Structures are given as C-alpha cells and as structure tokens.
Amino acid sequence: MSKKKLAITITIISIIFLVGFILRVESTHLYGISSDEKAYYQDQNGLPYMYEPDSYYNYRLTKNYLEHGYMGDVKVNGTEWDFHSYAPSGVPMDYPPLIVYLAALIYKFINLFASVPLLVVCFWLPAFMGPLAGVVAYLFVKKYTNNYGAAAAGILAVTAPLYFFRTVPGWFDTDMFNVFFPILVTWLFVEAVTLKKIKNQIVLAISAAFAMFLFALAWNGWQYQFYILVLFTSLYILWGKIRGMNVKNCFYVLLTFFAVTTLLVGVFAGFLDLINLFESPVTLIGMKSGQGLWAPWPNVYVSVSELGKPSFYEVVSQVGMTFFMSILGFLWMLRILMNKKFKKQYLSKMSNFIYLLLLFWTLMGAIALQQGYRFIMLLIPPMVLSSGILVGIIVEYSKILKKSERFPIFKDKTYLFHVLALLILFVVSITSVVLVFNNFDVLTPVPNDDMWDSAVWINNNTSNDTIIISNWGYGHVFTAIADRPVSFDGRTAYIETLPLRQFDSSYKFGSESPSTSRECWIDHAFATDNQTLSVGIFRMITTSGDMAYITLDKYTKNTTQSVEILNSILGVNEETARSILINNYSLNEKQADDILQYTHPIHPRPFVIVTSLTDLNRGVAIFKFGNWNFNEAKEGNCIYSTGNFLIKGNTLNSDNGVAMNLKTGDVKWNGKHPYSLISVENGTLKKQKIDKSSEFSIAVLWNRNRTVVIDKTLENSMFMKLWVENSNETIFKPIYRKGAVTVWQYK
Known part of the structure; x- marks a missing residue:
C-alpha cells in the first residue's frame, strides 16, 4: 500500500470513528428530558445515570475483579459465587468476562495518570467501543468496492439505530461487542477462504477462530455467528462438490476454524461453554414457548420486552x-455477478461465496427475529456490509458520466466525479446521522435521584445480611449501589445456565433452582390481599429461598399441590401450619x-421492600404471574391499566381512558363508572x-398525575397498598421515603 493510500485509509477510519464517537457523546445531554428535570437523572459526577440496569451488574463485577481478582463475591470450593444475586442461596458465577477485563484494564491504565472513578470509566467505555464496528466494516467492504462504499459501510455501522443506542455512554453492556465481533470474525474467515496459499489460509483461519474465542468471552450468544459460518460453509462445500468445484480451500479453512475455536473455548473458557455451544439454541426456543422450561411455573420470560417478536416497523x-x-x-x-462483464468491471473481487454468505447471514438474522426484539442486532452486520457495497456500486456506475456525451462537464473536469461521489457518501451519511439524532429523546436513565439515594440509604442504615425485594429490573442497581443482596434481579431465573446445570455440581438442585418460581412467589405476595400470607412468602423467600417448595415437591411429587399447601400454611403461625x-x-x-x-424459620433474615411510583406498569406482570392458575397453567386475568393525566379547566383526561369532571366528581373509565374511586394526595388516602355493579376501581394519584384502573377484587392487594397508595395501614411500615421511592420493613 502506497503512502497516499495509507493516508487516505487512516483518514477515513479516523472520520468514521469520530462520527460515531462524537454522536455518542452528544447523546449524554438527555435531550428527551426537560432542563429542570435533568439533574434528577444525573449522578454526583454530573453524568446521566446509566440507561440499562445490566450496566450496574457489569460495574459490580468489574469492581469485584479489581478488588480481589475475580468477578464473584467469594470462592466456594474453588468456584466463584455471586451472593448478591438470587439471595439467599446465591448463584455460581457464570458470565462472559471480556467486558469486565476490558473495563478493569482501562481503569488501571487511566488511573496511572489521573484519579478517575470506576463508574466514570464504565460510563464512557461504550462510546469508544461502539465506533470500532464502523472501522472493521470499512476494512471488510474496502476489498470489494471503492473507498466511498467502504466509508458508507463504516458510517452506517456506527449509526445503525439499535446498535447506536446500545453503545452510547452509560450503556455499559455486552451489546458493544455484538456488531464489532461478528464483522471481524466474518472478515477474517472470508479472507482465509479467498487466499490462494494454504499457509496463509491457515493463519487467517486461526485468526478468525481467535476472534471468535474473544467473542465467546464477550457475549453468551456468540454461538449464533459460529453456526452461521460453519453451517453456510458446510452447505457451500456440499454444493461445490455436487457441481464439481474445487472446494478444498473452504474445507481446510472450515476445519481449522472449527477445531481452533472449540479448542480455545474448551481450554480457556471451560468445557461448560462448549456444552452451551450446542444447548443454547434449544434453551432459547424453550424460553419462548408458552409453557416455558419450568412448567407448571409460569414462563415469566414472556413479559420481557426484548424477547417479544418485533413488528416490521420496529425492525426497519x-x-x-x-x-x-x-x-x-x-x-x-x-x-x-450474473454477468461476467459487469462482474469484472464493478465487483471483480466479489465471489459467489461472499455474496451467498452475506445473503445467508441476513436470512438467518431474519429467522432469529422470531425469538425476540433483541435479535434485530443480528441483522445489522450483513445489512451494513451490503449497503456499503451498494454505495460503492452506485459510485462505480457514476463513472459512466466521464464518457457520456450528454454530460461533457464530467469529461473535461474529472475532479467533478469525486465531488459527485463525495456527495453520494454525504447524503447517505448525513441521513443516517440525522435519523439517530432525531431519536435522542428515547434515552432516559433507569435510575434516578430517588432510587440512587434510597440505595445509598439502605447501604448506610441496614445490616449487611439484609435482602432487598424490588422490581427485578432494579435488582442490579441495588446490588451495586446498596451493596446488599437481592431476591432476584435482571438475570431472573438464570436461564442461560440451564444447559450446564446437569454437568455442574455447583447447581445442587439442577433446573429447580434458580427458576421462575422466584418471581411467581414474589408477585403472589404483592397480588394477594392477605397480609400475613404476603409477609410469610417474603420471609420464606429471603431466608430459605427455594428450599420449601423443592423439599415439598419431594413428598407430593406434584408442584401444583405443593403450591396449594404452601399457600395454606405461609399465612398462619407455625403450630397451625404443622396441624394443616x-x-x-x-x-x-x-x-x-x-x-x-x-x-x-427460627431466625428469619432481615429484608426490605422497595417500591417506586414510577414503575406502576409493573402491576401487569405482578397480577399476571402472581395470580397464576396452576391447575390450568393459565395466567391471572384481571383489569389493570395505568395512565398519565392532564387537567384542562374542570376536566381530567388520562391517556388510559380515565375521564373526570372535577366540578361534579363524576369519573369514568372508557365511558363506565368504577366500583370505587381512590384518591391519593399528599400522603392522604x-x-x-x-x-357496586362495576368490575373495576379507579385510583388517582394527584401528586404524580397518574391514574390506575384495577380489578375491584384486587383493590386491597398488597401491590395497591404499597406501590399505588403508599399506605401506612399494613403489616409493613415505611422506613425511608424519597420522592417516588419508598423503602418498607415488616413491623
């Protein structure tokens, strides 16, 4: 490569990186939040709280790694354990470590020169990693078309909406690797296939395998890219054999790639990760099934928005x-490619193998959409590469203008062709940038001052063995900031570990624990109006975890009956329970x-409950799973709706259909009167x-501008008492209040 070409390459790479980086930095201004509210979503460093709860999980693991050299809390018989998650039993540590290693390394390096908090390093890391996907996209496409097409691929990669918003500062999660590594691995693999000398092929195949190994350390879903390359190349070899083609190169590359990848993963990531290679797709399919993998317990994963099938509009x-x-x-x-003359002129280095691989990759990504919204990410790499090649083709076709008699200006002034090419690139780039910029308002941090301060208060005012019960989505925030264990968190039932449990002695109860039973019990404790049953469930979960139902199942051989028995004894004293x-x-x-x-238990473990008025939508899942019908394997069916209201004159209108005449007091939901009206204002109920004939009640939270419509049979549920009404008249007392958040303790 000449010095001029090298300079051009470095310049383009720098521009791609800077576009991705600067745009991501710009997102930190919280454009979707009014100026007077921004401080509510910013931490003590003046930065927004992180957007994704998993970010705080990764932060906590990184902190552990820096403090004692491994990600878990402690080691038990040589195995790392995380006792902050799924308390009180905890779970063996099973998590791809690359994000932790990378953050720890950068933190150590930066702090050689300045004192920078770990949380700040974690916050900014995605902004540096995200643009790297554009760099490898550029390098991939550059071989098959001109610099304009390659640059377009790079810009489109760093501005792909889903990838962009999951690699902004404050989204400290493994998503930052999920476009970079697939493109890198595929680029190296394709280069290996297209080389002539077997020695060079083997070297690049090993490089591709090493990149795949790093991907295995970065994300639990790395297997899908592995399958795409192995399956496609195997089919291509078979097709080539049938057609009498020489496919030895493909075979040697595939064999080397497969062998080295499995060897590296098996030796350095562990034998259990190899098992995951073959078992994970089966687990994913089970996660999406109606019954789930823990029947007759409900499949709580159906309530995870990321696992919902995306609409065509969402994909686009x-x-x-x-x-x-x-x-x-x-x-x-x-x-x-179907025309030899055109191929030689416009895509001379493109082969059927590369084209079909990109097409196969895209089709597999489209099929994966059946498994959930988050799998849109799998579509981005091949579509970005195809789009870059398209821009390159358009630029190449525009060279016709140089020979056109109709446009002599291009014939006389050849530099105008480059101006036109730059204009094409500019239109593509600026359009993708504007599309992203116009959606900055979707970024709102999950934590806020109220939640953060409550976590700090819990850390300062409770014993170290106190367990926190909250919405699972906030679990990671509390484990990281309050430094207290939680009953469950964002990993819910640890479904990723399910394929490994039969081979790992650390999972003493196999598939029985962790399981979706945890969320079912906690939801039931909130859904019931039996206060003693509620506290009994919380006491059982926080002291003995899943042991009661697991032990009872051994005697009944029937989970449905075990649940019935526990429901009959958890709300009464020990003597009565024994009699029952x-x-x-x-x-x-x-x-x-x-x-x-x-x-x-004789010595119940202390626990606190955290509720937030900003999370009233959680009631949908709580009543769905908390009132689960085990006999029919059917979710609870009840009325529940939340909304935000505005007042104009004497009329209150909420976006969930509640309307109220403030002068007469007449209130309706979708044109019907409620069984009762519950008004909550300034702590007064x-x-x-x-x-009396109506089936629903309406709650109006005047200080929060919120309305809640709920089935009248659930009007006195613990969810209504604690989350909606914030009532002091229950078996729990508030021990801390800050804005929307309340911390409760058993009286």
Whole structure:
C-alpha cells in the first residue's frame, strides 16, 4: 500500500470513528428530558445515570475483579459465587468476562495518570467501543468496492439505530461487542477462504477462530455467528462438490476454524461453554414457548420486552435506512455477478461465496427475529456490509458520466466525479446521522435521584445480611449501589445456565433452582390481599429461598399441590401450619418439620421492600404471574391499566381512558363508572364507593398525575397498598421515603 493510500485509509477510519464517537457523546445531554428535570437523572459526577440496569451488574463485577481478582463475591470450593444475586442461596458465577477485563484494564491504565472513578470509566467505555464496528466494516467492504462504499459501510455501522443506542455512554453492556465481533470474525474467515496459499489460509483461519474465542468471552450468544459460518460453509462445500468445484480451500479453512475455536473455548473458557455451544439454541426456543422450561411455573420470560417478536416497523426503525439499502444491494450485486462483464468491471473481487454468505447471514438474522426484539442486532452486520457495497456500486456506475456525451462537464473536469461521489457518501451519511439524532429523546436513565439515594440509604442504615425485594429490573442497581443482596434481579431465573446445570455440581438442585418460581412467589405476595400470607412468602423467600417448595415437591411429587399447601400454611403461625400439614395433607411429623424449617424459620433474615411510583406498569406482570392458575397453567386475568393525566379547566383526561369532571366528581373509565374511586394526595388516602355493579376501581394519584384502573377484587392487594397508595395501614411500615421511592420493613 502506497503512502497516499495509507493516508487516505487512516483518514477515513479516523472520520468514521469520530462520527460515531462524537454522536455518542452528544447523546449524554438527555435531550428527551426537560432542563429542570435533568439533574434528577444525573449522578454526583454530573453524568446521566446509566440507561440499562445490566450496566450496574457489569460495574459490580468489574469492581469485584479489581478488588480481589475475580468477578464473584467469594470462592466456594474453588468456584466463584455471586451472593448478591438470587439471595439467599446465591448463584455460581457464570458470565462472559471480556467486558469486565476490558473495563478493569482501562481503569488501571487511566488511573496511572489521573484519579478517575470506576463508574466514570464504565460510563464512557461504550462510546469508544461502539465506533470500532464502523472501522472493521470499512476494512471488510474496502476489498470489494471503492473507498466511498467502504466509508458508507463504516458510517452506517456506527449509526445503525439499535446498535447506536446500545453503545452510547452509560450503556455499559455486552451489546458493544455484538456488531464489532461478528464483522471481524466474518472478515477474517472470508479472507482465509479467498487466499490462494494454504499457509496463509491457515493463519487467517486461526485468526478468525481467535476472534471468535474473544467473542465467546464477550457475549453468551456468540454461538449464533459460529453456526452461521460453519453451517453456510458446510452447505457451500456440499454444493461445490455436487457441481464439481474445487472446494478444498473452504474445507481446510472450515476445519481449522472449527477445531481452533472449540479448542480455545474448551481450554480457556471451560468445557461448560462448549456444552452451551450446542444447548443454547434449544434453551432459547424453550424460553419462548408458552409453557416455558419450568412448567407448571409460569414462563415469566414472556413479559420481557426484548424477547417479544418485533413488528416490521420496529425492525426497519432499529436497523435504519440500511434495511432498504441492503435489499437493493443484494439485488444489484446479484445482477452484476450474473454477468461476467459487469462482474469484472464493478465487483471483480466479489465471489459467489461472499455474496451467498452475506445473503445467508441476513436470512438467518431474519429467522432469529422470531425469538425476540433483541435479535434485530443480528441483522445489522450483513445489512451494513451490503449497503456499503451498494454505495460503492452506485459510485462505480457514476463513472459512466466521464464518457457520456450528454454530460461533457464530467469529461473535461474529472475532479467533478469525486465531488459527485463525495456527495453520494454525504447524503447517505448525513441521513443516517440525522435519523439517530432525531431519536435522542428515547434515552432516559433507569435510575434516578430517588432510587440512587434510597440505595445509598439502605447501604448506610441496614445490616449487611439484609435482602432487598424490588422490581427485578432494579435488582442490579441495588446490588451495586446498596451493596446488599437481592431476591432476584435482571438475570431472573438464570436461564442461560440451564444447559450446564446437569454437568455442574455447583447447581445442587439442577433446573429447580434458580427458576421462575422466584418471581411467581414474589408477585403472589404483592397480588394477594392477605397480609400475613404476603409477609410469610417474603420471609420464606429471603431466608430459605427455594428450599420449601423443592423439599415439598419431594413428598407430593406434584408442584401444583405443593403450591396449594404452601399457600395454606405461609399465612398462619407455625403450630397451625404443622396441624394443616399433618391433618389436611397427610404429612408425617418429620416431613412437616422438614418443611416448617423453611417456611417458618427460627431466625428469619432481615429484608426490605422497595417500591417506586414510577414503575406502576409493573402491576401487569405482578397480577399476571402472581395470580397464576396452576391447575390450568393459565395466567391471572384481571383489569389493570395505568395512565398519565392532564387537567384542562374542570376536566381530567388520562391517556388510559380515565375521564373526570372535577366540578361534579363524576369519573369514568372508557365511558363506565368504577366500583370505587381512590384518591391519593399528599400522603392522604380517600375512598369513595360509586357503582357496586362495576368490575373495576379507579385510583388517582394527584401528586404524580397518574391514574390506575384495577380489578375491584384486587383493590386491597398488597401491590395497591404499597406501590399505588403508599399506605401506612399494613403489616409493613415505611422506613425511608424519597420522592417516588419508598423503602418498607415488616413491623
């Protein structure tokens, strides 16, 4: 490469990186939040709180690694354990470590020159990693087309909406690797296939395998890119054999890639990761099934928005303009490759292998969309590459203008061709940048001052063994900032570990724990109006975890009956519970005592409950799973709706259909009167019966401008008492309040 070409390459790479980086930095201004509210979402460093709860999980693991050299809290018999998650039992540490290693390394390096908090390093890291995907996209496409197309691929990669918003500062999660590594691995793999000398092929195949190994350390879903390359190349070899083609190169590259990848993963990541290679797709399919993997317990994963099937609009909006450009790119490439003259002129270095691989990659990404919204990410790399090649083709076609008699200006002034090419690149780039910039308002941090301060208060005012019960989405925030264990967090039932449990002795109860039963019990404790049952469930979960139902299942051999039994004893004292177990369910005294040690512990562990008025939508899942019908394997069916209201004159209108005449007091939901009206204002609760025949009640939270419509049978549920009404008249007392957040303790 000449010095001029090298300088051009370095310049383009720098521009791609800077576009991605500067745009990401710009996102920190919280454009979607009014100026007077921005401070509410900013930490003590003046930075926004991180957007994704998982970011705080990664932060905590990095902190652990820096403090004692491994990600877990402690080592038990040589195995790392995380006792902050899924308390009280905790879980063996199983998590891809690359994000932790990288953050720790950068933190150590930066602090050689200045004192920078770890949280700040974690906050900014994605802004530096995200643009690197554009660099490898440029290098990949550069071989097959001109610099204009390659630069377009780089710009489109760093501005692909879903990838962009998951690599902004404050999104400290493994998503930062999920476009970079697939492109890098595929680029090295394709280069290996296209080389002539076997020695060079082997070297690049090993490089591709090493990159795949790094990807395995970066993300639990690395297997999908591995499958795409292995499956496609195997099919290509088979097709080539049938057609009498020489496919030895492909075979040697595939064999080397497969062998070295499995060797590196097996030796350095562990044998269990190899098992995951083959078991993970089966687990993912089970996660999406109606019954789930823990039937008859409910499949709580259906409530995870990322695992919901995306609409066509969502796919297009999250991939960006690349979606349509890539389709046109595939069609245009096909037209060129089918004509030898065109191929030589416009895509001389493009082979059928590369084209079909990109097409296969895209189709596999489209199929993966059936498994959830988050798999849109798999579509971005191949579509970005196809779009870049499309721009390159357009620029090449525009060279016709140099020979055109109709446009002599291009013939006389050849530099105008480069101006036109730059204009094409500029239009593509500025359009993708504007599309992203116009959506900055979607970025709102999950934590806020109220939640952060409550976590700090818990850290300063509770014993170290106190367990926090909160919405699972906030669990990672509390484990990191309050430094207290939580009953469950964002990893929920640790479904990623399910394929490994039968091979790992650390999982003493196999698939039974962790499981979705945890969320089901906690939701039931909030959904019930039986206060003693509620505290009994919380006491059981925080002291003995899953042991009560696991032990009872051994005697009943029937989970549905075990749940029925526990519901009948958790709300009564130990003596009554023993009588119920022996007289009503025919357990002997030893079996009864075996159960009671977990349901009615002598030394219950302290716990606090955290509720937030900003999270009232959580009620949907709480009533769905908390009222689960085990006999019919059916979710609870009840009325629940939340909304935000505005007042104009004497009329209150909420976006969930609640309307109220403030002068007359007449209130309706979708044109119907409620059973009762619950008014909450300045800590005062007022209830008014309206229509006894109605099936729902309406709650108006005057200080929060919120309305809640709820099934009248759930009007006295613990969720209503604690989350909505913030009532002092329950078995729990508030021990800390800050804005929307309340911390509760058993009286």
